[in-house]
Amino acid sequence: MARSHNFSAGPTALPLEVLRQAHEEFFDFAGTGMSVMEISHRSEVFMELAYQAEQDLRAILQVPSQYKVLFVQGGASLQFAQVPMNLLGDKGTADYLHTGLWSGKAIQAAQRYCDVRIAASSKASGFDRIPAVTDWNLNPNAAYLHYTENETVHGVQFAGAPCVSVPLICDACSSLLSKPIDVAKHGLIYAAAQKNMGPAGLTIVIIDAALLDAALEVTPDILNYAHIANAQSMLNTPATFPWYLTGLTLKWIQRCGGIEKIHQTNQAKAELLYRTIDYSGGFYRNSVQAPFRSINNVPFVLADTAFEKDFLRLADQSGFKGLKGHASVGGVRASIYNAVTLLAVEALTDFMKDFARVHG
Amino acid sequence: MARSHNFSAGPTALPLEVLRQAHEEFFDFAGTGMSVMEISHRSEVFMELAYQAEQDLRAILQVPSQYKVLFVQGGASLQFAQVPMNLLGDKGTADYLHTGLWSGKAIQAAQRYCDVRIAASSKASGFDRIPAVTDWNLNPNAAYLHYTENETVHGVQFAGAPCVSVPLICDACSSLLSKPIDVAKHGLIYAAAQKNMGPAGLTIVIIDAALLDAALEVTPDILNYAHIANAQSMLNTPATFPWYLTGLTLKWIQRCGGIEKIHQTNQAKAELLYRTIDYSGGFYRNSVQAPFRSINNVPFVLADTAFEKDFLRLADQSGFKGLKGHASVGGVRASIYNAVTLLAVEALTDFMKDFARVHG
Numbered sequence: 001m002a003r004s005h006n007f008s009a010g011p012t013a014l015p016l017e018v019l020r021q022a023h024e025e026f027f028d029f030a031g032t033g034m035s036v037m038e039i040s041h042r043s044e045v046f047m048e049l050a051y052q053a054e055q056d057l058r059a060i061l062q063v064p065s066q067y068k069v070l071f072v073q074g075g076a077s078l079q080f081a082q083v084p085m086n087l088l089g090d091k092g093t094a095d096y097l098h099t100g101l102w103s104g105k106a107i108q109a110a111q112r113y114c115d116v117r118i119a120a121s122s123k124a125s126g127f128d129r130i131p132a133v134t135d136w137n138l139n140p141n142a143a144y145l146h147y148t149e150n151e152t153v154h155g156v157q158f159a160g161a162p163c164v165s166v167p168l169i170c171d172a173c174s175s176l177l178s179k180p181i182d183v184a185k186h187g188l189i190y191a192a193a194q195k196n197m198g199p200a201g202l203t204i205v206i207i208d209a210a211l212l213d214a215a216l217e218v219t220p221d222i223l224n225y226a227h228i229a230n231a232q233s234m235l236n237t238p239a240t241f242p243w244y245l246t247g248l249t250l251k252w253i254q255r256c257g258g259i260e261k262i263h264q265t266n267q268a269k270a271e272l273l274y275r276t277i278d279y280s281g282g283f284y285r286n287s288v289q290a291p292f293r294s295i296n297n298v299p300f301v302l303a304d305t306a307f308e309k310d311f312l313r314l315a316d317q318s319g320f321k322g323l324k325g326h327a328s329v330g331g332v333r334a335s336i337y338n339a340v341t342l343l344a345v346e347a348l349t350d351f352m353k354d355f356a357r358v359h360g
Numbered sequence: 361m362a363r364s365h366n367f368s369a370g371p372t373a374l375p376l377e378v379l380r381q382a383h384e385e386f387f388d389f390a391g392t393g394m395s396v397m398e399i400s401h402r403s404e405v406f407m408e409l410a411y412q413a414e415q416d417l418r419a420i421l422q423v424p425s426q427y428k429v430l431f432v433q434g435g436a437s438l439q440f441a442q443v444p445m446n447l448l449g450d451k452g453t454a455d456y457l458h459t460g461l462w463s464g465k466a467i468q469a470a471q472r473y474c475d476v477r478i479a480a481s482s483k484a485s486g487f488d489r490i491p492a493v494t495d496w497n498l499n500p501n502a503a504y505l506h507y508t509e510n511e512t513v514h515g516v517q518f519a520g521a522p523c524v525s526v527p528l529i530c531d532a533c534s535s536l537l538s539k540p541i542d543v544a545k546h547g548l549i550y551a552a553a554q555k556n557m558g559p560a561g562l563t564i565v566i567i568d569a570a571l572l573d574a575a576l577e578v579t580p581d582i583l584n585y586a587h588i589a590n591a592q593s594m595l596n597t598p599a600t601f602p603w604y605l606t607g608l609t610l611k612w613i614q615r616c617g618g619i620e621k622i623h624q625t626n627q628a629k630a631e632l633l634y635r636t637i638d639y640s641g642g643f644y645r646n647s648v649q650a651p652f653r654s655i656n657n658v659p660f661v662l663a664d665t666a667f668e669k670d671f672l673r674l675a676d677q678s679g680f681k682g683l684k685g686h687a688s689v690g691g692v693r694a695s696i697y698n699a700v701t702l703l704a705v706e707a708l709t710d711f712m713k714d715f716a717r718v719h720g
Contacts (some may be wrong), residue, residue: 241559
């Protein structure tokens with residue numbers, strides 16, 4: 001079986017072990033004589049699977065007990081609306097950090113529901129950094145502060161969770177489960193599964209139960225975090241197969257040695273890529289300031305853009321998939337989520353060096 | 361491989377042929393060297409799959425060209441809110457038919473956004489019929505009339521789409537693709553996939569393009585039908601694996617001979633079950649009026665309820681799964697969606713007859 005090296009920004013590679021287990025029990029899950037896709041979400045066997053996935057996520061991220069973990073649909077883009085709908089209460093205003101394309105989208109969606117204040121922005125410098133905390137203009141009366149832990153398009157990432165006086169909301173879409181996160185510092189964390197956790201169709205929300213009482217009147221019950229939490233994420237039929245695969249991936253993370261070990265591997269992968277770029281004699285370039293370079297998405301350009309098309313074509317032919325940069329910025333992007341192996345990154349850096357040698 | 365007979369109300373049985381194909385190409389979809397779950401929704405190969413699924417759905421249901429077909433997340437329960445949010449315009453009121461548990465939920469969700477008028481209800485008679493059209497109290501100024509084509513819990517179904525002067529909205533969750541539907545009579549039809557189309561996590565919306573301009577200000581962009589249609593259902597990452605499996609199921613429906621043939625088989629399955637109930641000498645009972653009996657969900661009770669527990673236990677042991685009635689009504693329910701074979705229904709009716717003989 002020839003597997004491609006998958007550097008897609010998501011949906012993307014799943015751990016081969018996880019795929020193998022799903023393949024193995026595809027027609028008969030847990031002795032039911034049915035695929036896991038075919039069983040009721042209210043059956044004992046699925047309820048147990050769902051419970052186990054939550055427990056494993058809680059263990060891996062050390063989620064404090066007062067936090068609820070929700071398994072929902074709709075992706076981060078639905079959270080962009082669901083967060084203000086659920087958390088504004090009577091505040092009428094929220095703070096946002098603008099650090100790239102995705103935080104920009106979160107801001108746009110929130111503006112429908114409140115007065116959005118941009119506490120800080122790195123737009124002027126082309127989203128090449130996280131603005132210095134000393135430059136943040138925080139509103140102590142904001143309903144919350146929203147930040148995007150990792151900017152998937154611009155490849156910019158926070159070094160750690162900021163400390164603020166209002167509830168801290170984190171879009172951790174492309175980084176959750178790729179590195180430790182201090183849940184207790186946050187009011188709410190959300191992430192779609194299709195980066196480091198599973199296939200598309202599932203979104204995880206981790207929310208401090210203290211925030212479950214501030215939904216705007218316009219919030220549909222089905223999007224109300226309090227109702228979802230009360231129903232153990234089964235107000236209606238959840239995305240059962242993505243939930244199942246995410247559960248398998250959580251077990252895989254534990255077998256890998258947990259989140260610290262996963263993080264070390266991800267750091268090694270990122271380091272290798274950035275080193276290859278930085279030591280390419282200017283052939284490749286990544287312009288994000290070093291402390292803020294993402295370990296999840298490594299965007300770069302070829303100094304001579306004339307070679308870019310050839311690079312992408314040849315890479316694709318050589319089995320390196322999904323390397324085209326986001327349409328809004330162009331260039332190249334290597335997304336190196338959990339299931340992308342160090343071996344795959346080594347193969348890619350070898351390819352990059354060869355390409356630079358031939359065309360440089 | 362011992363497969364159970366799956367009578368679950370959803371998620372439920374998928375066609376074995378579909379599962380086999382998905383299993384076959386699980387690690388390498390269309391020569392990509394990746395699982396279909398691992399490829400970008402914006403890749404050529406996925407875009408082609410997505411397009412093909414839409415074309416097949418259009419062909420099977422003869423969807424007129426001025427209708428958009430959307431592939432979204434969130435299930436019917438999100439549509440309960442999304443429909444009024446998107447279609448009310450400045451009307452402020454909508455008509456609903458109350459024919460069972462699910463239309464009741466649709467009504468409750470809509471009340472957040474408008475003055476809901478119950479045009480007709482069969483609540484007084486225990487949801488045993490569709491109210492006679494002559495008794496409907498329709499408002500010509502309503503934004504739309506909403507009906508639930510098939511009530512999954514109560515087993516009540518419309519014989520055909522009503523003719524009304526306002527846009528007609530159909531919750532076809534448990535019946536879409538199980539029988540023909542006259543799309544042109546409707547303003548909008550929605551259905552979650554996990555009954556007759558695929559696994560949980562995907563919802564199909566078929567909407568007349570003329571209705572794309574009436575969203576309330578509170579509607580999030582990500583839930584706005586017009587925006588979704590403009591982006592070919594890819595405003596953000598869709599549920600790619602359910603989309604793929606639904607695509608395979610659409611091909612399977614075509615191989616079965618199309619929607620008329622599927623309908624004939626479903627009618628035969630339902631007929632066999634109702635006959636077994638009606639000719640059981642009162643051992644089993646279904647109290648829905650004959651013209652409105654569902655071909656998708658056949659709920660029944662045992663006249664002597666003392667045997668119910670034994671019936672369900674013995675059925676489960678004999679490989680008949682998912683027969684427990686909905687928590688709100690109890691009893692037994694056989695859901696006989698597209699992928700449930702006539703053979704499986706025959707086996708179930710044999711079991712029912714045996715059980716009645718022994719316990720009757």
